[in-house]
Amino acid sequence: MDVVRCQTSSGAQYGVIDDDTIRLLAKFPYDEIVYSGEEVALADVRLLPPCIPSKIVAIGFNYAPHSKELGVEIPKLPLLFLKPPSAIIGHGEAIILPTMSNQVEYEAELGVVIGRILKDVPEAEALDSVFGYTCINDVTARDLQKIDGQFTRAKGFDTFCPMGPWIRTDLDCTSLRVQSFVNGQPRQDGNTADLIHPVAELISYISQVMTLNPGDVISTGTPAGVGVLRNGDQVVVEITGLGRLENLVQDA
Numbered sequence: 001m002d003v004v005r006c007q008t009s010s011g012a013q014y015g016v017i018d019d020d021t022i023r024l025l026a027k028f029p030y031d032e033i034v035y036s037g038e039e040v041a042l043a044d045v046r047l048l049p050p051c052i053p054s055k056i057v058a059i060g061f062n063y064a065p066h067s068k069e070l071g072v073e074i075p076k077l078p079l080l081f082l083k084p085p086s087a088i089i090g091h092g093e094a095i096i097l098p099t100m101s102n103q104v105e106y107e108a109e110l111g112v113v114i115g116r117i118l119k120d121v122p123e124a125e126a127l128d129s130v131f132g133y134t135c136i137n138d139v140t141a142r143d144l145q146k147i148d149g150q151f152t153r154a155k156g157f158d159t160f161c162p163m164g165p166w167i168r169t170d171l172d173c174t175s176l177r178v179q180s181f182v183n184g185q186p187r188q189d190g191n192t193a194d195l196i197h198p199v200a201e202l203i204s205y206i207s208q209v210m211t212l213n214p215g216d217v218i219s220t221g222t223p224a225g226v227g228v229l230r231n232g233d234q235v236v237v238e239i240t241g242l243g244r245l246e247n248l249v250q251d252a
């Protein structure tokens with residue numbers, strides 16, 4: 001099932017894709033799927049970011065080859081940082097290059113959308129709490145990340161968290177190919193089977209730090225091959241079996 005949010009004449013609404021239509025929902029999708037009875041054509045609406053998280057918990061250096069390319073020692077425990085919800089944009093929206101940075105880079109990542117309130121969940125039960133998965137581009141001002149020594153500014157600019165186009169439920173997250181393309185050229189090609197800290201471990205670990213709410217997102221880290229984005233670029237994050245998130249890049 002592919003769950004979306006879309007902009008209809010009566011505002012932002014959740015829905016489920018059914019071929020070329022979207023069956024709209026009467027309420028949030030997390031507890032149960034309740035259809036409102038209304039439908040809209042997929043071609044007639046703008047897709048919005050598929051969820052509204054209270055927080056995006058992202059993971060640094062979770063693929064060994066990416067740590068190597070940045071010259072960073074692999075952290076023994078998951079390295080957590082937060083991206084602000086204000087950074088989120090949807091499929092087809094523009095990534096705006098801030099004037100503060102000269103080195104804005106793409107990072108293709110698997111996003112995990114949490115389905116229920118979680119605190120101290122054991123690893124063995126963690127995947128049961130997942131609502132679904134989405135594509136994320138953890139856009140990063142690499143120069144500012146190095147200058148600041150922590151990630152808030154580098155990862156937190158408006159538009160630095162493209163997400164979508166939808167949340168796919170019923171997906172096995174343990175072996176998914178994660179790729180990025182810039183102007184059609186392949187840049188990253190990883191697989192979640194190579195995550196140093198896999199999804200179940202991340203959920204359990206994070207839930208021992210902070211309560212996770214339905215709709216919260218965990219961005220699981222990026223494979224090797226990161227690089228710079230320029231004005232006019234088209235950047236794609238593609239996860240096999242999930243979808244393809246496309247955004248254009250614009251100067252501020």
Ligand code: MG
Binds near residue numbers: 058060107138221222
């Ligand atoms: Mg990242």
